[in-house]
Amino acid sequence: MGKRAAPAGRRGKQSRRRGRGRRGPVSRLALPALVLMTVALGGGAALAHFNGTATDDSAAPGPQATTATEAPTTDAPAPRPTTAKPTPTPKPKPKPTTAKPKPKPSPKKTTVPQSGAGTFTTAQASGDAVGTGGSLRRYRVQVEDGIELSAHGAAAEIQQILDHPRSWAAHGRGRFQLVSQNADFVIRIATPDTADALCLQQGLNTHGELNCETADGVVVNLKRWMLGSPTFAGEAVEYRHLIINHEVGHEIGIRQHMGCPGPGKLAPAMMQQIKGLNGCRSNAFPYAEDGSYITGPIVS
Structure with a gap:
């Protein structure tokens, strides 16, 4: 007897099952090609499932590797930024200063x-x-009252002048002795007015000078x-030697x-140097x- 024909409903199911079975091998062969195509197109993660079956986790593409190189870390603290100190501008060296000499105090006006x-x-x-020879001449010293000059001090100074090695006494022109009484002559120191009056008694006009x-x-x-004298190149104390030597020169007979x-020679002590040196x-x-005697032409 011939085979019975299967009911229509069952045939339809078998046909469908067989149809899937025939497509199955094709689909399994096409999968690798499809995967390769997907990777080539940049869709390596496009297939997460196939026909409802999860793929193996090892097949899933991993995250893309980064090409950036991370800087190595270290436990040392980051160095603090240093601020460059400005180079100091060298100060100019002070110029050596010469100490100015202190001005000499002005001499007290006499x-x-x-x-x-x-x-x-x-x-x-x-x-x-x-003195070394000649006649002995005793003298006394007087100072006008009311002036700031010691009679005793003036006498001591005059004694030194007459005893000077360049004076009269040192060269045999007389011996001189200071006394307070019984004098052969007197040496008076007087104000200009008094001096003029005393000199005028001898007919001499001294003009207060x-x-x-x-x-x-x-x-x-x-x-x-x-x-002293404005024409004399020396201190007043030296000019006093000239006063005594000149006037005592008259006393001993000159x-x-x-x-x-x-020109250029020393003026004689018997020259009136206050009137000019010429x-x-x-x-x-x-x-x-x-030791030579300083002389000059006789003028009066």
Whole structure:
């Protein structure tokens, strides 16, 4: 007997099952091609499932590797940013300064009174005779009252002047002794007005500036004793030597004045140097350092 035909419904199911079975191998062969195509197209993760079956996790593509290189880490702290210190500008070296010399204090101005009492105080002093030969001449020293000058001090200074090695006494022109009484002559120091009055008694006009020699001795103008002379190249203390040597020169017999012996030469002590040097060099002593007598032409 011939086979019975299957019911229509069952045939339809079998046909469908067989149809799937025939397509199955084709689909399994086409899968690798499909995967390769997907990877080629950049869709490596496109197939997450196939026909409802999960794929193996190992087949799923991993995350893409990054090409950036990470900086190695270290436990050391990051260095602090340093701020460059500005290079100091070198200060210019101070120029050496020369200490300026302190100005010398101005000498105290000496005030000389124009006139005085007209009376005198005698120095109460005495000394040994000085000199190497000749007549002994005793002298006393008087200072006008009311002026700031010690009679005793003035007497001591005059004694030193007469005992100087370039003076008269050192060269045999007389011996001199300071006494307070019984004097052969007197040396008076007086204000300009008083000096003028004493000199005028001998007929000498001293104009308040000059010294003179009188019948009883020597008159010294206080102005010249304290201030010196504007024509004399030296201190007042040196000019005092010239005053005493000049006036005592008259006392020992040298009555005339002398002039300048020549330009650049020392002026004689018997020259009136306050009236001008006429080319000579000012000088306070009768004798030079070599012991020679300083002389010049007679003028009066």
